[in-house]
Amino acid sequence: MLDTRELGRRPGSQRQVSRTEWAPTGLTIDMLGVPEDSELALDLRLEAVMEGVLVTGTVRVQVEGQCVRCLGGLDDSLVVDLLELYAYDDHGVEDDDVSQLEGDLIDLQPAVRDAVVLALPFNPTCRPDCPGLCPSCGARLADDPGHTHAEEVDPRWVVLHQMVAEADQGKPAHPGPEKE
Ligand SMILES: [Zn+2]
Ligand SMILES: [Zn+2]
Secondary structure (H helix, E strand, C coil): CEECHHHCCCCCCEEEEEEEEECCCCCEECCEECCCCCEEEEEEEEEECCCEEEEEEEEEEEEEEECCCCCCEEEEEEEEEEEEEEECCCCCCCCCCCEECECCEECCHHHHHHHHHHHCCCCCCCCCCCCCECCCCCCECCCCCCCCCCCCCCHHHHHHHHHHHHHHCCCCCCCCCCCC
């Protein structure tokens, strides 16, 4: 909870708040999430406005998950912008879309949760240029950048290629569609 009493409900009065909180459960999407109890570093400005208190700033979160290209582990941090207006609860505005102060207190968690989940990338990569997996053997190309395959041809195909080559001899170079 953030206490806004110092602002005295005077429009224009401001306060900087830096604090660390602990991540709740459920800050995740498919491949990626904020580990429970990891640090949420909040860096906020509280500003009294006519209707209530405007909170702007950032929250830095730890992110863990899986790279969509190479399926390797992913460990990163993300800075998420926050912007939320909290209306005074005695302001007479009953609107479910507007967050409300509880007395002089602000419960930041719902806004932080929404902002963080929205900011999580749907296609996370371990690094922007992750080369992914080799389509032939599935090796991680990041571990083996010069990865190549000698052209391996199944012996049965060699026979078939020979048969096709022999059959092609004596035909025009570009046979048209076959006619019945
Ligand atoms: Zn990757
Ligand atoms: Zn390969």
